[in-house]
Amino acid sequence: MPLSAASAARTILTRLHEVMAARTHAQAKLNNVVEVIGETLDSEVCSIYLLREGMLELFATRGLNQAAVHVTRLGVGEGLTGTIAKNIETLNLEEAAIHPEFQYRSETGEERFHSFAGVPIVRRERAIGVLAVQHVEPRLYEEVEIEALQTVAMVLAELINNAGLVDGEQLDGASSAQTGQAQINGLMLVKGLSRGKAVFHQPRVHIEQTVAEDIEAERERVYQAFDRMRDQIEQMSTQAEFGVDGEHEQVLETYKMFAYDEGWSRRINEAIDSGLTAEAAIERVQQRTRMRMRQIQDPLLADRMHDLEDLSNRLLRIVSGKVGTAATSGLTGDSILIAKNLGPAELLEYDKRRLRGVVLEEGSLTAHVVIVARAMGIPVVGRLRNLRGLVREGDEILVDGDTGQVTLRPTQAVSDAFEERLARSRERRAGYAKLRDVEPRTKDGVRIEVMMNAGLRDDVAMLGMTGADGIGLYRTEFQFLVSAALPARERQARLYREVLEAAKGKKVIFRTVDIGGDKSLPYLVNKTGEEDENPAMGWRALRLSLEREGLLKAQARALLEGAAGRELNVMFPMVSEPWEFDEARKVFEHQVAYLRMRKHQLPSKINYGVMLEVPSLAEVLDLLLDRIAFVSIGTNDLTQFLFAADRSNPALAERYDWLSPAILRFLARVVKTCAPWPVDVGVCGEMGGRRLEALALIGIGLRRLSITPAAVGPLKELISTIDTRALSVRMDEWLAHPPPDMRAALRDWAQEQGVEFE
Known part of the structure; x- marks a missing residue:
């Protein structure tokens, strides 16, 4: 045995290069390869198995019966050789027969060999074969021998591929199991259906030359x-x-x-x-x-x-020299982006016209990229481990964001079925598009204000496309999330001005920045310097803004300057007591006085409102109603606070129901409290965008719903089928005497009334 793995490998590589360059047929080359490896490593047996038609076939051997060549075949996962290929692992055994996966093949004549070592032949992260050595005497192979085999196997993969020694399917280094259809389940992050070709955010570097000249x-x-x-x-x-x-x-x-x-x-x-x-x-x-x-x-x-x-x-x-991402080179067609994880700014670099979906190895419900993707209407599925080992660049992928299922390389039947679902979805959207210019009114003539949520400048274009009444929630924090440092006031003002101009007179409610806690920014450190144990209920939103008065002061002036000459609607998030609203409004009024003194143009009117998501505010809401123009109920956070159930925890995701009597009674009480006052009450959150939940909200008296753009059409259609008088009577009965299953009761009632809710 040579003194080092490097010298052994170098000797083999030199000789292999000569063998593969020779003008002989493929089988002769492989026969010479096993001789070269066997001689250099002083091995009694050296065998090469290659993957063909989903089976590992003995292609060449030194030491085993030659009659077994192209006869002995093992499935992936079968025997020692199959185990190596399946797990892409190395085996080094003193006594092969005692391994639980050992299988004896009589045609090979290997019964007299005791020791066994095998390494996978890997190309582009997939096993396309196995290189194995054997000895008569029982012994473990030395580390230098194993390393030499691994190095040789790597080069052998390229040589085998270049010489056309494997089937065309395997030229990309994938087994039939890895080229056929595969379905994997992950975490639903953003709902929706999409299909496209796999594109890696960080493209693989395909090594063209493995043997060094210098x-x-x-x-x-x-x-x-x-x-x-x-x-x-x-x-x-x-x-x-x-x-x-x-x-x-x-x-x-x-x-x-x-x-x-x-x-x-x-x-x-x-x-x-x-x-x-x-x-x-x-x-x-x-x-x-x-x-x-x-x-x-x-x-x-x-x-x-x-x-x-x-x-x-x-x-x-x-x-x-390949340091860019897929966004740098651009997408060439309908694409599904594959990444371990992704930042919001990185996602925004991609062409939204071609990006159809995102699939992540990691990812969480509260990740910033998920917030941005939801605003962009791009389905996202996360928590798919070893994704890069399962997907190849260019693979066809079906993403079902509604169930969290991702289908790789679908069969024609599965692809056709998915296309039918997509077609039905498009057909429904086409039907919704016809409602774009139709006012959302119930059967009994009640006008429901259907607004949309937004957070990006380009989102405002959806106002015209959907026919929404306005933007009920503009999340100003997106600009902060994608910035490396605190956005300058002038930059903020320019964004707000552009949003109002694009809205063309429709109402826009700007929520002051809701960052911190579970949407932490690296450039804004928690005042304690310590991480919140429960970030959703931590140092965030208005709490952070009041503590960092310079932050709110800059945003206040930016909003006032951006809305010059127009009506400005400002909403403060996560207000838990009236004094917080008063302090925040005071910051704005100081900026109004500052701008007035300097003869700056001011908004034509300023309406202040609160986002009710902290339950404590409901107990003192009556003390605030003489000073506010509107209340927007944030059902996402409100629900988790009411139930003490973290919405980002998958184990708790199904532990509460938006149609629980506890939530509906709470919301009905808020509506009743506000009724005597000229205060507009609405809901902004996912609850309002679900048809059955929207029925319940309208039934308890809510007349403004702000939802995702994709839900505007379906909600308009639903509203046209509702008789609010009959619905309100039934909701009052259910709230007074809750049925065992509120969801089932509402669904049955809807069916009786001919109201479609799915």
């Missing part, structure tokens, strides 16, 4: 790439968006630890010593990392290995 030149390329990568990470840690303290700092420290890890760089250097190019050396070490990741049970350690995987990808892109 080892020292390759080493220098890696050194330069390491320097550039470390510079990037140092810059990340000093950028404004990462602030001073917090969890992000720990993440960056971990990145730095790996980036400067001598062991990692040493392993890459050793791979170059074996004769690999810089790209191939990084990929070789990365393959080894992936194999280790599959064996790690501790989630914390697994996450740390993912950090190293991310750094490896970054280093590989730098050394290959």
Whole structure:
């Protein structure tokens, strides 16, 4: 055995290059390959299995019966060879027969061989074959032998592919199981249906050349790439968006630890010593990392290995000169974006005309990118582990954001069925489009104000497309979420002015910035400097704005300047007591006085309102009604506060129902409290966009609903089928004496009345 893995691998690579360059047919080349490997490693048996038609077929061997070549076939997961391919793992066995997956094949004549070592032949993260060695005497193979086999297997994958030794389907390195249809279930993040071709946010670097011509030149390329990568990470840690303290700092420290890890760089250097190019050396070490990741049970350690995987990808892109994202090169057709995770600014870089959906390996309900995607109307499914190992660039993908199911490479039958669902969805949307210019009135003539929620400048265009009465909730925080630093007042004012101009006279209710807590910004540190244990009920929204008066002061003046000459509607979020509203309004009035003194044009009228999402406000709402123009009930936060159920926790997602008597009674009480006053009461939140829930809201007296743009058409259609007198009578009865299942009772009543709710 040679003294080092590098020298053994380099010897084999040199000889393999000569073999594959020879003008002989494919089978002869493989026969020579197993001889070269066997001789160099002093192995009695060396065999190559390649994946064809979904089976691992013995293609060439030194030491086993030649009659078994192209006869012995194993399924993926079958026997030792199949286990290696399925798990993409290395096996090193002193006594092969005692392994639980061992299968004896008599035609091979392998009964006299005891020891066994096998490594997967991997191309583009998928096993396309197995390289195995065997000895008569029972022994474990040394680490240097295994490393040499792994390095050779990596180069062999490219040589096999280039020589056309595998079926066309396998040229991309996928087994039939990985090229056929697969359905995976994740977490519903943004609802909707979409289909398109898979596009990786960080495109894979496909290594074209694996064998180095000049080892020292390759080493220098890696050194330069390491320097550039470390510079990037140092810059990340000093950028404004990462602030001073917090969890992000720990993440960056971990990145730095790996980036400067001598062991990692040493392993890459050793791979170059074996004769690999810089790209191939990084990929070789990365393959080894992936194999280790599959064996790690501790989630914390697994996450740390993912950090190293991310750094490896970054280093590989730098050394290959491919440092951009898919947004840089642009989308060429209907696309489903694949990413481990994504920031809101990164999502906004993509062409919305071609981006149909997003699928994330991670992701959560409260992630900023989910908030932006929902506003953009892009379906998102998250929590799909090992996604990159299952999907290839260009694969057809069906995204069902309504169920959290993602279908990869669908069969024709599944594709046709999905297309029918999409067609029905489009047909319904076409029907809704006809209602664009129709006023939403009930059968008995009651006018319901149907407004839409927005948060991006481009969202305002949906006013004309949907026929919504206005924007009942404009989330001003989106501008803050996608900024690296606090947006300048002038920039804020320009946005508000553009929104009002685009609204063309329709009402727009601006909610002052709702950040902090579960929408934390790196450049705004919690006043305690500590992370909230329960961020949804922490230092956020108006609490943060009143504490950081400069923040609210700048936004107040920006809103006043942006609305100059127009009516301005301002809503304060998360008000829990009247004094908070009074303090916030005082900030605005001071800015009004400031602008008036300097002869600036002011809004023609200013209407102030509150967002009722903290239950305590309902108990003192009567003390505030003489000072406000409107109340908007935020059902999303209100529900979780009433039930003490975190809406971002999947385990609690089904523990409460918007049609619970507790919620409906609460809302009815708010409506009754406001009734004697000239105060407009409405709902802004997902509850109003669900047809059955909307029925209940209208039944308890609510006449303004602000919902997502996609729900405007369906809600208009629903309103036209309702008789509010009959509905209100029934709702009063149910609230006084709640049925066992309010949802079922409302559904049955709707069916009796001929009201469609689904």
